[in-house]
Amino acid sequence: MWSFSKISKLIDSWLSVNFSSTWTMVIEMVIAGIAVITLFALLGLVLVLMERRVAAWIQIRLGPNRVGPGGMLQSLADTLKLLVKEGMTPDGADKFLFNLAPFIAMIVAMLLMAPIAFASDFQLWDLNIGVLYVTAISSLMVISILMAGWASNNKYSLMGAMRSGAQIVSYELSAGLSIMSIVVLSGSLNLNEIIQSQADGWWLFKGHIPVVIAFIIFIIAVTAETNRAPFDLAEAESELTAGFHTEYSGMKFALFFLAEYINVFIVCAIGATLFLGGWMPFHIGHWQAFNHVMDFIPSSIWFFGKTFFLIFLIMWFRWTFPRLRIDQLLDLEWKYLLPISMFNILLITLMAILGWHF
Amino acid sequence: MFILKYIKEVYSGLKSLVVGLRRTLYYFSHHKEIITQQYPDNRDTLVFPDRFKGEVVMVHDDKNEHACTGCTACELACPNATIKIITKFDITPEGKKKKAIDKFVYHLELCTMCNLCVVACPTDAIKMAQTFEHSVYNRAELTKILNKPDSKIRDGVE
Amino acid sequence: MVEEIGSTADGNIILNVGPQHPATHGVLHLVITINGETIQKVEPHLGYIHRSIEKMCESLTYRQFIYVTSRMDYLSSHINNHACALCVEKGLQIEVPLRAQVIRVLMDELTRIASHELWWGAMAMDLGAFTPFFHAFREREAINDIMEETCGARLTMNYMVPGGVMQDIHPNFQKRVKEFIALFKSKVSEYNELVTGNIIFQNRMKGVGNLSAADAISFGCTGPTARGSGVSCDIRKLYPYEIYDTINFEEILETEGDSFARYMVRVREMSQSISIIEQLIDNIPEGDFQAKTKAVLKLPKGEFYQRVETARGDFGVYIVSEGGTTPYRIKFRSPGFSNLSALDHMARGSKLGDLVAMMGTLDLVIPDIDR
Numbered sequence: 001m002w003s004f005s006k007i008s009k010l011i012d013s014w015l016s017v018n019f020s021s022t023w024t025m026v027i028e029m030v031i032a033g034i035a036v037i038t039l040f041a042l043l044g045l046v047l048v049l050m051e052r053r054v055a056a057w058i059q060i061r062l063g064p065n066r067v068g069p070g071g072m073l074q075s076l077a078d079t080l081k082l083l084v085k086e087g088m089t090p091d092g093a094d095k096f097l098f099n100l101a102p103f104i105a106m107i108v109a110m111l112l113m114a115p116i117a118f119a120s121d122f123q124l125w126d127l128n129i130g131v132l133y134v135t136a137i138s139s140l141m142v143i144s145i146l147m148a149g150w151a152s153n154n155k156y157s158l159m160g161a162m163r164s165g166a167q168i169v170s171y172e173l174s175a176g177l178s179i180m181s182i183v184v185l186s187g188s189l190n191l192n193e194i195i196q197s198q199a200d201g202w203w204l205f206k207g208h209i210p211v212v213i214a215f216i217i218f219i220i221a222v223t224a225e226t227n228r229a230p231f232d233l234a235e236a237e238s239e240l241t242a243g244f245h246t247e248y249s250g251m252k253f254a255l256f257f258l259a260e261y262i263n264v265f266i267v268c269a270i271g272a273t274l275f276l277g278g279w280m281p282f283h284i285g286h287w288q289a290f291n292h293v294m295d296f297i298p299s300s301i302w303f304f305g306k307t308f309f310l311i312f313l314i315m316w317f318r319w320t321f322p323r324l325r326i327d328q329l330l331d332l333e334w335k336y337l338l339p340i341s342m343f344n345i346l347l348i349t350l351m352a353i354l355g356w357h358f
Numbered sequence: 359m360f361i362l363k364y365i366k367e368v369y370s371g372l373k374s375l376v377v378g379l380r381r382t383l384y385y386f387s388h389h390k391e392i393i394t395q396q397y398p399d400n401r402d403t404l405v406f407p408d409r410f411k412g413e414v415v416m417v418h419d420d421k422n423e424h425a426c427t428g429c430t431a432c433e434l435a436c437p438n439a440t441i442k443i444i445t446k447f448d449i450t451p452e453g454k455k456k457k458a459i460d461k462f463v464y465h466l467e468l469c470t471m472c473n474l475c476v477v478a479c480p481t482d483a484i485k486m487a488q489t490f491e492h493s494v495y496n497r498a499e500l501t502k503i504l505n506k507p508d509s510k511i512r513d514g515v516e
Numbered sequence: 517m518v519e520e521i522g523s524t525a526d527g528n529i530i531l532n533v534g535p536q537h538p539a540t541h542g543v544l545h546l547v548i549t550i551n552g553e554t555i556q557k558v559e560p561h562l563g564y565i566h567r568s569i570e571k572m573c574e575s576l577t578y579r580q581f582i583y584v585t586s587r588m589d590y591l592s593s594h595i596n597n598h599a600c601a602l603c604v605e606k607g608l609q610i611e612v613p614l615r616a617q618v619i620r621v622l623m624d625e626l627t628r629i630a631s632h633e634l635w636w637g638a639m640a641m642d643l644g645a646f647t648p649f650f651h652a653f654r655e656r657e658a659i660n661d662i663m664e665e666t667c668g669a670r671l672t673m674n675y676m677v678p679g680g681v682m683q684d685i686h687p688n689f690q691k692r693v694k695e696f697i698a699l700f701k702s703k704v705s706e707y708n709e710l711v712t713g714n715i716i717f718q719n720r721m722k723g724v725g726n727l728s729a730a731d732a733i734s735f736g737c738t739g740p741t742a743r744g745s746g747v748s749c750d751i752r753k754l755y756p757y758e759i760y761d762t763i764n765f766e767e768i769l770e771t772e773g774d775s776f777a778r779y780m781v782r783v784r785e786m787s788q789s790i791s792i793i794e795q796l797i798d799n800i801p802e803g804d805f806q807a808k809t810k811a812v813l814k815l816p817k818g819e820f821y822q823r824v825e826t827a828r829g830d831f832g833v834y835i836v837s838e839g840g841t842t843p844y845r846i847k848f849r850s851p852g853f854s855n856l857s858a859l860d861h862m863a864r865g866s867k868l869g870d871l872v873a874m875m876g877t878l879d880l881v882i883p884d885i886d887r
Contacts, residue, residue, distance in 0.1 A: 328720070
């Protein structure tokens, strides 16, 4: 059957026949880079459109419906507009850091793409410590936000950046702990092995209630980590106008905007990989007929389906809840999420040792 | 006891969030609730209530006759000097001089649609029209002359 | 290196919130002093939308000046017009027909609901929830349609005139209002689900922006802002005008004095207004919609004052007449101005995010504060 892995293997074998091994690697890297950038741009367009559509339907509106069939080209038109807009740098800003910050945000988001398995046997970098890599790199996001906030020389930006710093650093703990619970259960830091461990059922179903709790905590924590409402204190439109990107315009703003959506995609992809089995099809026990039908669906569709479901969940939160206050945000983390996830990981470790999971 | 209270707190908090999520999911999945009107597309089917105050117009009948006597009641009633009536003297068939309007000047750009001129008019010569697309490229176009060219006052209107 | 940004001697930051800011609902300018996230001082600056309405009214006749007042508190334009009409009637001692009085009260209460609807949506938006804003506009739209049908406009109606109302109610009016009541009752539970019951919302609102009853009185707060602190100040009850003394309704009071109490007062007031409308809608008496008045109104020499309860509080019209066709001096007492003065007292020591929530619960309409 047609699949990504076959195409990648085909290209690989063709290149290694025709070129030396060094050149093969270089060309493959270039192809991978182009593929990531394309995916990046595509995801940005799709996610922005999806967000606007979800928001519109929840708010009993129609949403974009003027540009292209059913408004499908709306985000393309927006991109075009942002491209031709002047990218202003304020007079009092630290010019170097100000211009660097959006690129850091983008680079971090791009780096996070590396270990994600988009389909069976289709991965940029099969890293043996993929989970660790993702948690480590995603912490770098806060640097770009702090940089943008500080370099803008704007009080709103500074406050937004400071809020964001406190928020991301603290929510990483509970996100890390809930990721850890799956690592404990599957016994591996390799994302591919974690997926393989879910061949007989996703961890969300295999792991009883503790994993469900870990999943809920994970979703809350990554919503906060990606600065999405109800934890969008770094932007906090009604309080800080636009928070850390108040002074940004044109393409520099677009890079922040894009990085936010890519980050949402990545954390949802990680969530889908860890809890929902990545590209693993949905199987029910030994019901062969059903399992066979599920296997027929391509693994990439499974992966993107799960990821987009989680993205929808996060968007759904955004358009339902009011924003938290900064002290309540930290309260939620330190008084509720962290103790619960600590207790939870204890339970899960016990479960993993005694083999209570399916 | 403390733990029980803690768990209860978390549970009730989560429940209130789920209730909100259920409500928004309902609207997300029920597109019949959408109330958006796609304005320039539905221009043909737009219905305005007959009292809608869009702009002041002068009522003319088929014979190009209106009911304005030029009494300037509307001009006096207007709070913003939107209306200016320029009168002239017509010669009636009997040879008498009779006051009539030459121009009924209406400044749409000054009008606040307060309806006071329509109420003040003793002969119901002017009324509010249900138009609302007033944008023009030249501001001078907003100054309108409400009586049509060569229109006359209807017989019997004093 | 980044240059030093505006700060006070003791290291606090001075932050300009507004005049162009998403949370100030207009052109209010707050100069706030903050220490980190904690607010030390709030200083409102006014004057960005001053149109000198009081001075303008001095050159307009008693029929004409009413329309200007729609432009002050544009969300309760009917009630503003009502106050002016009542004040002129007081001076001329006109007896308003009963039918006109009932229509006026109906319009007032519809306006109150419409105003609170918009406030509810904007309030949630201040706290970062966008969806309620659109849901609130759905119900407000229904009221606007009713207004459009009877008064001919959606926002600045100029429907109340000295002696009654400008036109009789539209034949569809009663039917449409009943439809609206049914719509409102079916949707009001959603307000609880989406906002009131939400744990995040409650935590944001409870215990912040405390205003004691004594402070509310000393700052001159009126309307739902003061009633949230347990101060009985409903003009409809204390100084009944029109037929409010014959209607059975209760004054909504909450005693906590925090943001949530003020929120609850307004939400409960919407239901209270619905009950007032329900009492009146089937009992509109037959008769004239306007008393016979002279073509030119001349108030006798003297001073006249009339206060009404708008959606924001005690709105007063003070006319000084020299006996001519235009007022010698007009002074409007706008509720928003006094309510805003309590903001500094309420906000000190709370977080920046709470300032926005407090401003939301004060229900500020800037053109009302700054005439």
